[in-house]
Amino acid sequence: SQQGEEDPQALSIQEGENATMNCSYKTSINNLQWYRQNSGRGLVHLILIRSNEREKHSGRLRVTLDTSKKSSSLLITASRAADTASYFCATDGTGGFKTIFGAGTRLFVKA
């Protein structure tokens, strides 16, 4: 089944450093999205990248998509303590209506 899988499962960095999270999936997609979830809260949409796009920027976020490798990466530059959260990739497949979420990367940014 199609599934987004994030890597690493957890990441701990110092404030000011960059954080890179990766996501792999298994089947063809229409688009891929990244979400953030603070502990005990709902998800916040960060960025959507379509299958015909290779890179997208939004503020301190940079997302890449490599459909040949079925993978995406999320880069957060100049991290802040407030970036501490879980980050999920989610894929919308070509064959249905499901949005499939990965298990997430837990990012800890130490002040």
Added chain:
Amino acid sequence: NAGVMQNPRHLVRRRGQEARLRCSPMKGHSHVYWYRQLPEEGLKFMVYLQKENIIDESGMPKERFSAEFPKEGPSILRIQQVVRGDSAAYFCASSPLDRGGYEQYFGPGTRLTVT
């Protein structure tokens, strides 16, 4: 424009009772999605509904779970005869159109605890 609203935020039920979770989508959104999240895990798709129609319920357990999105009022996720394994956070999301290419807006979730 209020965001997606869910209530209750926390729900405690004894085994065997029924749980009703409500979701009011954002204004103008006619597509609703329900997800379940276990601790330390990602969200698992349950069901996708449009007004008065279930479009995809492939993620819903076959028994005890049902969902509806009536013409008027919120979407309801209903769990009958709850068991401890139903304890989880349940999130709904809405989108303005078929979510192909549109982001989903998530509610704050309902945390169900079955005792």
